Amino acid sequence: MKQLKQIELLEAVLARTLEKRRPMDGDEALVSVGSYRDPARFERERERVFRSALNVVTASSRVARPGDFITAEVCGVPTIVARGDDGQLRAFINVCRHRGATVELKSAGNCKRFVCPYHAWTYNNDGSLHRVRHPEGFPTLRAEEHALVELPCLEAAGLVFVCPSPNTAPEALPEALVEELEAMLGSHPRIYASTTRTWRANWKLIVEGGIESYHFKVAHKDSIASFFGDTNSVWERMGQHLRSVLPKSSIVELEGVSRDAWNIREHTHIVYTLHPNAMVLTQRAHFDLVLMTPLSVDSTQIQILTLGAAPERGDLTPQSRAFFEKNHAFSVRTLDEDFSIAEQIQRGLSSGANTHFRFARFEGALSDWRKAIDALVG
Ligand code: FES
Numbered sequence: 088m089k090q091l092k093q094i095e096l097l098e099a100v101l102a103r104t105l106e107k108r109r110p111m112d113g114d115e116a117l118v119s120v121g122s123y124r125d126p127a128r129f130e131r132e133r134e135r136v137f138r139s140a141l142n143v144v145t146a147s148s149r150v151a152r153p154g155d156f157i158t159a160e161v162c163g164v165p166t167i168v169a170r171g172d173d174g175q176l177r178a179f180i181n182v183c184r185h186r187g188a189t190v191e192l193k194s195a196g197n198c199k200r201f202v203c204p205y206h207a208w209t210y211n212n213d214g215s216l217h218r219v220r221h222p223e224g225f226p227t228l229r230a231e232e233h234a235l236v237e238l239p240c241l242e243a244a245g246l247v248f249v250c251p252s253p254n255t256a257p258e259a260l261p262e263a264l265v266e267e268l269e270a271m272l273g274s275h276p277r278i279y280a281s282t283t284r285t286w287r288a289n290w291k292l293i294v295e296g297g298i299e300s301y302h303f304k305v306a307h308k309d310s311i312a313s314f315f316g317d318t319n320s321v322w323e324r325m326g327q328h329l330r331s332v333l334p335k336s337s338i339v340e341l342e343g344v345s346r347d348a349w350n351i352r353e354h355t356h357i358v359y360t361l362h363p364n365a366m367v368l369t370q371r372a373h374f375d376l377v378l379m380t381p382l383s384v385d386s387t388q389i390q391i392l393t394l395g396a397a398p399e400r401g402d403l404t405p406q407s408r409a410f411f412e413k414n415h416a417f418s419v420r421t422l423d424e425d426f427s428i429a430e431q432i433q434r435g436l437s438s439g440a441n442t443h444f445r446f447a448r449f450e451g452a453l454s455d456w457r458k459a460i461d462a463l464v465g
């Protein structure tokens with residue numbers, strides 16, 4: 088992040104911290120309880136929020152070399168992300184153009200060609216149809232019309248984004264956001280630890296827990312509460328995405344330090360809410376990437392990945408590996424505190440106790456995010 092921007096954000100959070108001022112920059116807002124349990128609304132959300140947007144799928148470093156590939160479900164669409172021999176990264180629907188079998192079953196690998204396990208139609212790693220067994224059986228088949236179906240795919244800030252609907256033009260990532268993330272994450276961060284689990288909660292409860300700090304002092308009293316102030320943050324919308332800056336208690340040390348020496352990562356925790364499915368939580372020397380896949384109105388798969396810079400040469404030292412593993416375990420423990428409360432909320436939705444939930448005036452980011460989602464869903 089540019090130094091001027093760091094200073095601007097740090098000045099804002101420092102002033103609020105010193106004046107013990109909460110950010111009353113939104114209106115109180117009500118959201119209906121039904122929006123978390125209505126299956127018809129959930130289907131609209133899948134279509135209009137997730138299927139029409141660039142979803143974060145993995146880190147670029149997992150598919151760095153020509154021939155590298157991974158497979159993933161992107162909002163229910165089986166997908167291959169592969170780097171062709173030409174160095175270009177592409178995404179395809181992982182469904183054979185003959186009779187629909189899953190073309191690649193492995194979760195990751197390196198290959199020149201994908202061979203369908205049903206009748207061995209073979210595709211090049213750029214998706215084109217390479218070979219059909221016994222082609223004399225298909226006199227009307229035109230190979231150029233039977234490539235794997237390509238999906239919009241983009242590499243930015245060391246991350247891979249895929250839109251799971253072919254022939255769509257998803258909204259581009261704002262340049263300022265890409266620049267900022269790149270400076271924050273480094274250009275080719277590597278994945279050092281990963282944990283995946285399905286939680287019985289609507290996906291919005293998961294996101295909403297990530298963009299307010301009202302709960303920090305209470306829900307995280309046994310983990311991160313002591314590092315942070317109470318309900319103090321500065322947030323900004325960047326296109327469909329959001330940057331929230333949460334000051335750590337150490338921010339008061341900045342008083343009396345020359346602004347040129349201010350470093351935002353030392354005294355704040357920055358959270359990027361990347362529309363529609365990811366959160367980037369920046370730590371001092373690494374970051375956590377939280378990827379979310381909505382499975383049904385009341386269940387969400389969540390993958391927590393801990394990423395960091397690649398070592399200058401060779402492999403990680405045992406000390407660095409232990410550092411990443413320890414931090415990953417701590418992040419998982421902290422985030423599990425959020426997700427288990429989301430499960431409690433989901434269980435209580437049908438009780439009739441509430442018709443609406445209430446977002447406070449100092450949770451402007453939350454109301455703003457929710458308003459944007461509601462507008463998309465209609
Ligand atoms: S379904 Fe793939 S080759 Fe037949």
Ligand SMILES: [Fe+2]
Nearest residue numbers: 296297307425
């Ligand atoms: Fe939390």
